[in-house]
Amino acid sequence: MITAAAIKRMMARYIRWRGLPKTPRHSPLRKPTPWPPIICMACCTPNPTEAPNAHPLITLNPPIQQADGIAITWQYSDSEGDASTVDLYWTDFQWTFLTPIPDANDLPASAGSFLWNQDLPEDYASRRIYIHAVIRDHNSYLVGRATTDHPVLVLADCSDVIQYNLALPGDFNQDCYVNIDDLVHWTEDWLTNYDPSASGSGITGSWNFREDLSFAANPNGPWSYGASPHAAPPAAPVTTTFYPYNSSFTESGSGAPWWHYDSSHPFYSSAIVPCLYYNNTSGSVYGCPAGMAALHSGITSGSEAIAVVRWIAPASGTIQISGTFYAGNSGRCDYYVIYNQIMVLISELDTYNQFSFSLNINVSTGDTLDFGVGAGTDGGSADTTPLEVEIAAPTCAGLGDYLKTDINQDCIINLKDFWIFAEQYLNYNNPQDSDCSLMGP
Secondary structure, three states: OOOOOHHHHHHHHHHHHHOOOOOOOOOOOOOOOOOOOOOOOOOHOOOOOOOOOOEEEEOOOOOOOOOEEEEEEEEEEEOOOOOOEEEEEEEEEOOOOEEOOOOOOOEEEHHOOOEEEEEEEEEOOOOOOOOEEEEEEOOOHHHHHHHHEOOEEEOOHHHHHHHHHOOOOOOOOOOEEEOOHHHHHHHHHOOOOOOHHOOOOOOEEEEEHHOOOOOOOOOOOEEEEEEEEOOOOOOOOOOOOEEOOOEEEOOOOOOEEEEEEEOOOOOOOOOOOOOEEEOOOOOEEEEEEEOOOEEOOOEEEEEEEEEEEEEEEEEEEEEEEEEEEOOOOOOOOOEEEEEEEOOOEEEEEOOOOOOEEEEEEEEEEOOOOEEEEEEEOOOOOOOOEEEEEEEEEEOOOOOOOOOOOOOOOOOOOOOOHHHHHHHHOEOOOOOOOOOOOOOOO
């Protein structure tokens, strides 16, 4: 047993070995180390019931060279509505990086613009000068940042204004003036209503391939699941021959529900492809992420089979189609969207990358849309392709292509557009006009 006296002797030897001074316990040379002060942190502890304050966001427009400087404009948002300030910097990404712009700190974000006309860098008109912005609301610990996609634009004439999408709202004829000529153009479209939801289309509601998927019935409402032989060049397949899957089971290796064929079907394969399955597990199943449904092409009797999901139009009208073929496994695949079994709307060949699509078409009752996955040049191995498809009646918000006179993009030309036009009337942004200011629309 080690006694206290033994410990003291050991410490004395250690002190002599280290050459430490033998200061008495209460010697004035030895000052006791004070305890660190106790700081109450209650004031700084976040309330767990409150969401943290989000930092503001800012988007910069392309900076524009003017006769009196460089015009910098932006849009910003703050989810809490806090007053925000902006600091501006310039950089050429080569010799100079994030130099503060004179008098451009703590700018009110609500101003939306700043004219940089002091201490401009030499030869700035010919250098590739970019603008960087930092926005803060002084409540969040974080800040928002943005850098312009384009260097300072030197606009020679009106065609440059149009090229960079800087036309004023109301400049319908794109001559960089909002005047009587544009008003005449606007009146020609007065009360035009092109909202697809007001067209009286028989298409109502929406359909989602993954959400509607069933392993209890095939067909399942407007959906059918199966495969077609690939008897045409890869770029132009047809699906006039379509074999619906007739066997639904739980795949033994993964536990995922599966569509394939029974052993008597000519497209049956012991590899259980072509197929459609849903990953109801928490991990990946043959390249398909959890919660997604996937198609896989197949080679049957030496011939390629395209895995197909078919949608049959329940009514006539216009539909919006959007979706994505995802890169699931490592194989090369062909992606198709085929209308009425012979018209190829989309053909993305021999790829293992993700591919998204969006289109509007008119359909009649009974028309078909086939979403297919075929084997690429590597022969149908590891062709798992997760698929998302949404079909719906079109809406104005999803139209994407609006009339120029529909300034507020609500698919009807009316007084709401006129008020916006009136605010811009007699404004202009033609660089060749000596009185022009290009601070932006």
